[in-house]
Structure formats: structure tokens, C-alpha cells
Amino acid sequence: TENKGSKLLHFEGISFEKASELYKRGLDYDVCIHVYTKDMVYAYKYVQEEKDYLAGRMEVTEIFDDNIDFLKGQEIVKVLYMNTDYQYLKGIENDLKEITSDLDVSYSSNRYIEFNHQGVNKGQGLKKLAELLHVDIKDTIAIGDNFNDLSMIKVAGLGVGVQNTVEEMKKECDIITKATNNQGAIAEVINKRILGTN
Known part of the structure; x- marks a missing residue:
């Protein structure tokens, strides 16, 4: 999505059937479930810890049903x-392998x-954006701190991990x-790698 005017540039979502299956399976776990549509985030078991974490970040609608049929x-x-x-989530990933392949x-x-559509990750997103902007992928910089950033860090011309990047990922980054x-990691990268200042 383009920041100016929130113009949608590219979309690849998951099917309602897959989302419904993930939602129903999620009911068996100790998790807050989020379902994202283009316009809204719906949350089930919207615990106070999650409300506090998301306060001011995004609008969320709390739901209480054991299905998402209203989203058909x-x-x-x-x-x-x-x-x-994290280990609990890893266990869930293993449990759900038969429906997430x-x-x-x-x-x-x-x-x-x-859980995203196959091939929908930040790395593919960066490739698509570079293509739309007619920028060579080798002229891009990606900065991240967690595993969902790894695909982007790997495809970028310069893959940057911030100081508090998860430890297992640091070896995959070009610089830290x-x-x-x-603490201003993006400013640090812009100043050193683009502007050539400290």
C-alpha cells in the first residue's frame, strides 16, 4: 500500500476457507487470534496484554464468535x-503443518x-516494490529485527539487522x-550508508 492516500498497489490474500480453518483450529490454543481484512483487524480472545500492546498502533474490532462466517x-x-x-508458537506451527504447507x-x-498466502512475505514485497518503482533490487536496503524480516534482508542489496535483532538471525545480515x-537504527543506516555522515 502506498502511504499517500493508502493506495493499494498489490494484493495476495488467503482464501476464506483457509482463514476459517485457521480460526477454528486457533480456538484450541492459548492464543489471541487476529484476522486481517483490507479494512479491519478482528481479534478473538483479545486479552488486555494485547490491547495494551496495540493501543495507538491500529484499530481492532473484538469478536466473540467461534467462526468467522460474517466475513464470507x-x-x-x-x-x-x-x-x-515463542516455543509455544513453534509447537503450534508443528501441529498445523498439514494445513499450512x-x-x-x-x-x-x-x-x-x-499465516500468509504462499510467497507473501517481506522479501517478495520488496521485489514487487522495486519492480513497481523501476529500482534494481541491488540498490535497495532492508532493515529488520525479527524472522518475518529475514526474507527481505536476504533479497535486499544491503540487509541490515538492528542491534536487538533476534540472535539467530544476525548471521544472515550484512551489517548490524x-x-x-x-533508538534510531534507520537514521543510523541512512546517515552512514546513504548520506555518508556519522
């Missing part, structure tokens, strides 16, 4: 589960497992910033 006919972007126990599964924000994601 709408385009679904993705489904994600929230739990701050045709999806792109990733982790983000040290609290989410995300001195700053964390909350």
Missing part, C-alpha cells in the same frame, strides 16, 4: 496467532505467528547497527 465474501489478508511464548508462515514482534529499533 470479503478478501482476507492473513491470520495470525498471538502468544508471547500451502502458506507462508513467519514470526513477528516476539509475539506472533503469521549500533542502535536498536527504538
